[in-house]
Amino acid sequence: MKEKPYHHGDLRNQLIEAGIQLINKDGIKSFSLRKVAAECSVSHTAPYSHFKNIDELIAAMGEHVTEQFMDTLRSSVQGKEGSHEAISLLGQAYIDFFIAHPQYFQFLFYHSGITIDLDNYNSDNYPPFALFRTTAYQMFRSIGLPDEEYSHKLIALWSMVHGIASLLTNNGVRYSGNWRDIFAIKL
Numbered sequence: 001m002k003e004k005p006y007h008h009g010d011l012r013n014q015l016i017e018a019g020i021q022l023i024n025k026d027g028i029k030s031f032s033l034r035k036v037a038a039e040c041s042v043s044h045t046a047p048y049s050h051f052k053n054i055d056e057l058i059a060a061m062g063e064h065v066t067e068q069f070m071d072t073l074r075s076s077v078q079g080k081e082g083s084h085e086a087i088s089l090l091g092q093a094y095i096d097f098f099i100a101h102p103q104y105f106q107f108l109f110y111h112s113g114i115t116i117d118l119d120n121y122n123s124d125n126y127p128p129f130a131l132f133r134t135t136a137y138q139m140f141r142s143i144g145l146p147d148e149e150y151s152h153k154l155i156a157l158w159s160m161v162h163g164i165a166s167l168l169t170n171n172g173v174r175y176s177g178n179w180r181d182i183f184a185i186k187l
Helices: 011-026 033-039 054-077 086-100 102-110 127-142 147-168
Strands: none
Touching: 011 033, 011 054, 011 102, 033 054, 054 086, 054 102, 054 127, 086 102, 086 127, 086 147, 102 147, 127 147
8 A cells, every 4th residue: 555645734724625625525424534634645544633533623624614704704894893884894705705715605504513593692603693793783773773673684684695605606506797786785
């Protein structure tokens, strides 16, 4: 058997990215550290120097994507927090992030096990959704929207943003126009 070469570089991140690609392609049931190692052309034991098991790798994959997603979202509203345009900027950044990284959309929302509780403001929600909710609620307060309408408006706004991201990251959906032409948040 041919010996796998010693890997130099950022193997941890390469294992994470390869894991995301594999889990999207083959699903969670056939996912293994051995397959991720093969994808990175390293020995089947190499991933164990970074992750003690498959669950730890999947958790690291979720953290990896979430950190990048949060950085993008925070940057989009930096200095504009609480402004009327913040929710629109956040929505655009949300969609742009997944256009740039369509593999992350599928992984996060179909394989990572994240939970988003639309009913409970105080719940321990997925951080990008919690930021979206907080930003939307700030806008709702600033325009004098009655508190009892917050939840329904939030779901409508997030559904539009998430739905556009979902469509634009789906290989089977084609759209030749500019999605920004249809993206307008109206209350």
